[in-house]
Amino acid sequence: MSIRSLADDGATLVASGLTSLQRAHPDLVAISEEPAYVIRAGATPAKVALVSGGGSGHEPLHTGFVGMGMLDAAVPGAVFASPTAFDISTAIRAAHRDRGALLIVKNYTGDVLNFSIAAELAAEDGIATETVLVDDDVATDLQRVDGAGPSQPDSHRPGRRGTAAVIAVEKICGAAAEAGAGLAEVAALGRDVVHSSGTMALAFRACTHPGDDRPAFDLGDDEIEFGVGIHGERGVEVRPRAQAGELIAALTAPVQEGLGLGRGDAVIAIVNGLGAMTGLELSLAHHELDGYLGARGVTIARTLVGNYVTSLDMRGLSITLVRATDRFVELWDAPVRTPALTW
Amino acid sequence: MSIRSLADDGATLVASGLTSLQRAHPDLVAISEEPAYVIRAGATPAKVALVSGGGSGHEPLHTGFVGMGMLDAAVPGAVFASPTAFDISTAIRAAHRDRGALLIVKNYTGDVLNFSIAAELAAEDGIATETVLVDDDVATDLQRVDGAGPSQPDSHRPGRRGTAAVIAVEKICGAAAEAGAGLAEVAALGRDVVHSSGTMALAFRACTHPGDDRPAFDLGDDEIEFGVGIHGERGVEVRPRAQAGELIAALTAPVQEGLGLGRGDAVIAIVNGLGAMTGLELSLAHHELDGYLGARGVTIARTLVGNYVTSLDMRGLSITLVRATDRFVELWDAPVRTPALTW
Structure with missing residues (x-):
C-alpha cells in the first residue's frame, strides 16, 4: 500500500520547514539556510547558550523550541539523519554569548559523534561547552519478547535512545540559563533531569x-x-x-x-x-x-x-x-x- | 482494512477529553461534566461572553480555545454531532457577565438549530445574544466535477460549511471583547471576519x-x-x-x-x-x-x-x-x- 503525502523529497521538506518557521514567527526565530540552523531572533542577553539538533522528521522538535526560555539554536539534519559537525559548530558560534554553550544531544550514534566533533571545533574557537546526553527510552533496556532482541553484549550496545524527555531537558535548562545560571550548573541540572x-x-x-x-x-x-x-x-x-x-x-x-x-x-x-x-x-x-x-x-x-x-x-x-x-x-x-x- | 486506535468508544473519548484539559491546564480552564462544557477558569472581567461549540473530533477546536483573549465557554457534542440546546444554554448562563453573549456557530444544520434554541432559552433568562455564523468552506460552492454534486436547488441547500476560519473569528472577536467592545460591535466584527x-x-x-x-x-x-x-x-x-x-x-x-x-x-x-x-x-x-x-x-x-x-x-x-x-x-x-x- 502506498501512503500518500505532500512531498516525497526529504531535502525540500527540511528546507521549507526552516523558511516556514521564520515566516510564521519572525518575532521569535531567524534562520540560516546554509548551513541550516534556527537561531533565536533579536538581541539575546549574555547567558549560557543552549544548542540542540538532530535528524528532521520529529517536528516541532527541535526547531520549534528556539526562543526565550528554551533553546538559542537548533540544527536540523536530513530526515532521521544527524546534522554535520560543521553545521552544529557554526550554530554554536552564532548562538554563543560569552558564557559557554550547553549541547543537548539525543543518544544516537550520529548525533553523539557530530556534536562531539562540534564541541572540539568550538573549543578551538575558545568556546566552552558541556554536553547533556538524553537517553530516556526504557524500551531500549528491554529484551525483545520473541527473543529477537539485540545480540550484542551490553558493553557494545549504544545504550538507551533519546526521545521525548529532551523536551523537559530543554525547558528546564532553558529556564535556568535564562535566569543566569552558569554552564556547569545548567549542565548538572540537565543530567539530573535525564536521570529522573x-x-x-x-x-x-x-x-x-x-x-x-x-x-x-x-x-x-x-x-x-x-x-x-x-x-x-x-x-x-x-x-x-x-x-x-x-x-x-x-x-x-x-x-x-x-x-x-x-x-x-x-x-x-x-x-x-x-x-x-x-x-x-x-x-x-x-x-x-x-x-x-x-x-x-x-x-x-x-x-x-x-x-x-x-x-x-x-x-x-x-x-x-x-x-x-x-x-x-x-x-x-x-x-x-x-x-x-x-x- | 481496520484502522487501529486507542479507543472505539466516542463517549469515553469526549468525556476524557474534558477531564484531561482541566488536569493539564487548571490555570486556564474549568469544566462541567454534566452538562459537558469548558469554561474559563477564575474570575472573568465584565465583558461580552464568547461561547462556541459543536461536534467533537476537531480538537483542539473549540475546547482548546477557552481562555483569556478567546472563548469564555465551549460546548462539545459527541463526535461529529451537535451539543444539545440545553447544554449550550447552560454554558451561556455560566459564562455570562452581564454584557451579553456572542455565539460563534459553524454552519451545520444541527449546530445552527441547537444554538438558535439556546439563544431563545438565554433570552428567557434575560441574556442578550448575537450569533455569528461561520461559513467559510468555498468547496461547498463548487459543483462536483464528476456531476455527482448536490441535486437540491440553491435555495434549499444548507449553504457553505464552517471550518477553520472559526479560529480567526474566535481570536479576533475574543480580543475585541477582552478590550471592552460591546455585543453589537463584537458581532459585527465577527461577521466581517467571516465575509473576509x-x-x-x-x-x-x-x-x-x-x-x-x-x-x-x-x-x-x-x-x-x-x-x-x-x-x-x-x-x-x-x-x-x-x-x-x-x-x-x-x-x-x-x-x-x-x-x-x-x-x-x-x-x-x-x-x-x-x-x-x-x-x-x-x-x-x-x-x-x-x-x-x-x-x-x-x-x-x-x-x-x-x-x-x-x-x-x-x-x-x-x-x-x-x-x-x-x-x-x-x-x-x-x-x-x-x-x-x-x-
Whole structure:
C-alpha cells in the first residue's frame, strides 16, 4: 500500500520547514539556510547558550523550541539523519554569548559523534561547552519478547535512545540559563533531569519515510507495537488490541518501575503524539495515565499533552515521566516563548 | 482494512477529553461534566461572553480555545454531532457577565438549530445574544466535477460549511471583547471576519470514526480528494498525485478568487493540519502558499501553521485566507492565553 503525502523529497521538506518557521514567527526565530540552523531572533542577553539538533522528521522538535526560555539554536539534519559537525559548530558560534554553550544531544550514534566533533571545533574557537546526553527510552533496556532482541553484549550496545524527555531537558535548562545560571550548573541540572526521566512508546501504525511507499514496518490490524523508537525502530513486543486503560498501564509500568516511583512521589508527565494520533486519544491516554499513577499514590504535578516529538506520520504515542522536584517544577513553570511552546 | 486506535468508544473519548484539559491546564480552564462544557477558569472581567461549540473530533477546536483573549465557554457534542440546546444554554448562563453573549456557530444544520434554541432559552433568562455564523468552506460552492454534486436547488441547500476560519473569528472577536467592545460591535466584527474569509481542504486519506473499521471514504493510492469537509464529507474533485506547488495552487486558487484578492492585498493565513499530516508537510504547504500568493502580489501578514481544526485522524490539510485589515491584524496580535493558542 502506498501512503500518500505532500512531498516525497526529504531535502525540500527540511528546507521549507526552516523558511516556514521564520515566516510564521519572525518575532521569535531567524534562520540560516546554509548551513541550516534556527537561531533565536533579536538581541539575546549574555547567558549560557543552549544548542540542540538532530535528524528532521520529529517536528516541532527541535526547531520549534528556539526562543526565550528554551533553546538559542537548533540544527536540523536530513530526515532521521544527524546534522554535520560543521553545521552544529557554526550554530554554536552564532548562538554563543560569552558564557559557554550547553549541547543537548539525543543518544544516537550520529548525533553523539557530530556534536562531539562540534564541541572540539568550538573549543578551538575558545568556546566552552558541556554536553547533556538524553537517553530516556526504557524500551531500549528491554529484551525483545520473541527473543529477537539485540545480540550484542551490553558493553557494545549504544545504550538507551533519546526521545521525548529532551523536551523537559530543554525547558528546564532553558529556564535556568535564562535566569543566569552558569554552564556547569545548567549542565548538572540537565543530567539530573535525564536521570529522573523515562519514556515508553507504542504504535498502531509505523511511520512512512518521504519517498517510501510503505511504513517502516508492518503490523496486523489487531496488533500494537510496544517500545517503538522514533525512527521506525521496532519495539520489544507486539500486543493485541485492548482497552485504553490496559494499554496505558502496560506502557507506563516499566517507566514507573525504572524510576522507582511510588506513594508520595510527583512527576512531570509528557503525553506525546507521534504524528497521527487524534487529540481525543491523547487526552484519553492522559486520563488513563492519571488514573494509573493516582492508584499508586503518584501525583502528576504538570502535564504536557500534544505532538511535541513526532516520528513523521506514525500513529502512536509516548509517555514520559520526569520525577518532579520543586526546582524542576519551578523551572518548568517559568515563562517560555517559542513557536511550539509558549506560556 | 481496520484502522487501529486507542479507543472505539466516542463517549469515553469526549468525556476524557474534558477531564484531561482541566488536569493539564487548571490555570486556564474549568469544566462541567454534566452538562459537558469548558469554561474559563477564575474570575472573568465584565465583558461580552464568547461561547462556541459543536461536534467533537476537531480538537483542539473549540475546547482548546477557552481562555483569556478567546472563548469564555465551549460546548462539545459527541463526535461529529451537535451539543444539545440545553447544554449550550447552560454554558451561556455560566459564562455570562452581564454584557451579553456572542455565539460563534459553524454552519451545520444541527449546530445552527441547537444554538438558535439556546439563544431563545438565554433570552428567557434575560441574556442578550448575537450569533455569528461561520461559513467559510468555498468547496461547498463548487459543483462536483464528476456531476455527482448536490441535486437540491440553491435555495434549499444548507449553504457553505464552517471550518477553520472559526479560529480567526474566535481570536479576533475574543480580543475585541477582552478590550471592552460591546455585543453589537463584537458581532459585527465577527461577521466581517467571516465575509473576509475562505477555506479549502484536501485529503490523502479520510478520517476513521471511533468504532469504525474503515475510513469515511476510500481513495486510491494516487488519488487526492479536493474540497473535503471536516466530517468525512467527500470533496468536489479527485486529483492525481502532483508536486506540492501544484496541489497548493489548486487548493488556494478558489479561495483567492472567491475573496477577490490581488496585488497590494494582505491576508492572515491559517495552514491547518486535519489530523495526520507531518509538521514538515504543513511547513511545505505554507512555503508553497507564500510563493503562490507572493507571485500574485498578495502579502501574508500573519500565519498560523499547525493542527487547529482537525477531522479526527484525516491525512490532509486546509488553507484559510482572511483578507487582512489593520484592525484584524491588531486584534490577531493581541495577547491570548488558552490551552491551544498562547502568545
